[in-house]
Amino acid sequence: MSSIDASQIHSQKALLAAPEKAAMPASKMIVEVARQFGVSPIKQMREMFKLDRKAGISFGEYYAAQHYRTDLTAEEKLQFVGEKGSYKLNLRLSPSKLGDKRSFIRDKVLYTTMLRGMDLPTTETQAVAHPERGFGAINTLRTPADVSNFLKSEARYPVFAKPLEGSKSVGSALLTGIDADKGLIEMGNGKSFDIDAFAHEVINDYPEGFTFQSAVQQHKSVSALAGQAVGTMRVVTVIEEGAPRVLYAVWKIPSPKAMSDNFWQSGSMLGAVDADNGKVSHAITGAGLDRQILEQHPVSGKSFAGFQVPHWDKVKEVACQGHSLFPEFGVFGWDIAVGEDGPVIIECNANPFHTLYQLAHDRGINNDDFSPVFDRVEARTQAILKTRTEHYKKLRKEQQV
Numbered sequence: 532m533s534s535i536d537a538s539q540i541h542s543q544k545a546l547l548a549a550p551e552k553a554a555m556p557a558s559k560m561i562v563e564v565a566r567q568f569g570v571s572p573i574k575q576m577r578e579m580f581k582l583d584r585k586a587g588i589s590f591g592e593y594y595a596a597q598h599y600r601t602d603l604t605a606e607e608k609l610q611f612v613g614e615k616g617s618y619k620l621n622l623r624l625s626p627s628k629l630g631d632k633r634s635f636i637r638d639k640v641l642y643t644t645m646l647r648g649m650d651l652p653t654t655e656t657q658a659v660a661h662p663e664r665g666f667g668a669i670n671t672l673r674t675p676a677d678v679s680n681f682l683k684s685e686a687r688y689p690v691f692a693k694p695l696e697g698s699k700s701v702g703s704a705l706l707t708g709i710d711a712d713k714g715l716i717e718m719g720n721g722k723s724f725d726i727d728a729f730a731h732e733v734i735n736d737y738p739e740g741f742t743f744q745s746a747v748q749q750h751k752s753v754s755a756l757a758g759q760a761v762g763t764m765r766v767v768t769v770i771e772e773g774a775p776r777v778l779y780a781v782w783k784i785p786s787p788k789a790m791s792d793n794f795w796q797s798g799s800m801l802g803a804v805d806a807d808n809g810k811v812s813h814a815i816t817g818a819g820l821d822r823q824i825l826e827q828h829p830v831s832g833k834s835f836a837g838f839q840v841p842h843w844d845k846v847k848e849v850a851c852q853g854h855s856l857f858p859e860f861g862v863f864g865w866d867i868a869v870g871e872d873g874p875v876i877i878e879c880n881a882n883p884f885h886t887l888y889q890l891a892h893d894r895g896i897n898n899d900d901f902s903p904v905f906d907r908v909e910a911r912t913q914a915i916l917k918t919r920t921e922h923y924k925k926l927r928k929e930q931q932v
Contacts, residue, residue, distance in 0.1 A: 544732055560594055563820060570599050578608070585609055595818040596890065598717055610895025612809070614838045617885040619897065624769070624861035624908045625884060626758035627879060629916055632857055633838055633881050637696045639742055644878050649851055650858070653876040656722045657686060659695065660733050662739040670794070670822060678730035681825025682716055683709060691718070691761075692733075695740030702737060707747060719760065746873050747868040750841045756833045759783035762792045762868040764804065764846060764874075767883050768854040770861060771907040780804040780905065783866070784814060787830045794887065800825060801891040804870055809843025815890060817917040846874040853879060859915055 561572050564785060570578075570589030575593075580659075582588040592613040593599065636642055645654040648733050656683050658670035664669060670685065672678050686706070693703040715723040731921060733741045749761050765781045786798030794801055802814040814835045816823040823931070840846065850865045853876060857863075864883025868875045885896040 559752060560819070564594070564599050567820070568601055572602065582608060582611070586612050587617070587619055588613035592886075596886065597822060610897040611889055612896055613884055614884070614886065617896070620905070621862055621882045624905060624912065626912055626916055629859045629883060629912060629919070636684060636881050637881050638696055639693070640669065641876065642879060643760055645878075646853065651852060652874055653874060654747065655745040656742055657690065657745060658743045660737070661695070662738060664740065674776070675727065675730040675734045678733050679727050681713065681743070682706070682726055684732070686743065689746035691744045691746045693742055693744075695742055696736050702741070724912060726795065729864060747870055747877070750869045750871050752841055753869055755826055756835075756838060757784050758787055758830060760792070760870050763877055764840065765866055765883070765887055766846060766850045766865045767888070768850050768865065769908050770854065770858055771904060771911060775851040775858075776845050777806045777850060778901065779888050779892070780806045780809075781887045782811060782814075783887070794890070801887060803891040804840060808823050809840040809846070811838040811840065822847055841869050842873045849874050849876060859912065861912045895919055
C-alpha cells in the first residue's frame with residue numbers, strides 16, 4: 532500500500548515541462564545591478580548589445596550569468612558564450628555536413644542499443660511508446676491502454692521515463708512504483724498521478740516516441756553527499772588529432788525536490804570537477820543576483836570541496852570510447868551516471884551546452900587554454916570534410932563517364 536496521501540495526488544500533467552527562456556531584464560533588475568555593482572544602466576545596455584552580437588549572449592543570459600560583474604575584463608567577458616554562441620561553437624567543431632549521424636545519436640533507444648551491443652555501459656530500455664515504429668524485441672506500446680498495462684503489470688521499478696528525443700530533461704519523470712488499489716503512478720518527488728491519465732499524456736504529448744528505462748542506482752558515496760536522485764557528470768570530449776580526450780567536466784547535482792539533474796530546475800546545483808583527477812572544488816546554485824557558491828550540500832551538510840567522483844578514470848575511458856565510435860565529430864557532451872560498479876552512459880549530446888561549464892567553473896569557454904584546442908579540432912574536422920568532398924566529387928565524375 533502506498534504511503535502517499537490525498538494531498539499529493541495531482542490532476543495536472545505529470546511530466547516535466549520545458550523551461551522558460553531567460554527573461555528580458557526588468558527595470559528593477561537593471562537598477563539593482565547598478566546599485567550592487569556600480570554598472571550604470573547605459574553601460575549595461577552597451578555590454579548587452581556587444582555580447583549579443585559577438586558572443587551570442589542574449590539579454591536575459593547577460594543577467595542570468597552575471598556578465599555585468601566588474602571583476603571580469605571586457606576581454607574575459609567576450610570569452611563567454613550564450614545558447615546561440617554555444618551552438619555556433621559546436622558547429623565549428625562538428626560541421627553539419629559531417630554530422631549526418633546526429634539524428635541517430637539523438638534517438639535514445641537506437642543509440643543506447645548500439646552502445647550495449649558494443650559492451651559499453653549504458654541504460655536498459657524496458658519499453659518504448661510509439662504509434663508506428665518497431666523496436667525489435669523491445670516491448671513496444673502503441674496506445675494509452677498499452678502504457679497503462681505496462682506500468683501496472685510489466686514495469687520493473689524504479690523506471691526513468693523520458694521522450695525518445697529531446698534535451699534538458701523536458702518530459703522526464705522518475706517512476707518509483709504504483710498504488711494498484713488507487714490506480715496511481717508514484718513519482719520520485721513524492722507526488723502521484725492517475726495511471727490512465729499519465730498514459731494518455733505519454734501517447735498524446737509525445738507522438739515522436741517515449742522511453743521507459745531502468746533507473747540507474749547511484750554510487751553510495753555520491754548519494755550520501757547529494758541525495759538519491761541521480762546527478763550525472765557532464766563530460767565533454769574533443770578530438771584534436773587521433774584519439775578523443777576529456778576537455779572538461781561538470782557535475783549536474785539535482786535539487787533536493789527534483790527527479791532529474793537539469794540546472795534550470797529551481798534548487799539544482801552544478802559542481803566544478805577537475806577533468807584530470809575527478810575532484811570537486813565547489814558547487815554553485817541559482818542565477819543572476821541569486822547565484823551562490825556552495826561549500827556544503829544544503830541537505831546533507833557534506834562538503835563539496837575535495838569530493839572524489841568514484842570510478843573517475845573509468846568515466847573518462849567510456850566517454851572517450853563512445854566518442855571514438857563517431858570520430859568525424861569534433862565535440863561531444865556525455866551525461867554519465869556513476870553507479871556502484873562503475874559509470875553508466877545516460878546520453879550523448881552532439882550539441883553540448885557550454886554554459887554549464889561557464890557557470891560551474893566561472894570561466895568563459897573560449898578561454899586561453901581552450902581556444903587553441905578548438906582551433907586544432909576545427910582544423911582536423913575541416914580536413915576530413917575537404918577529403919570527403921573531394922572523394923564524392925571524384926565518385927560523381929566517375930559515374931558520369
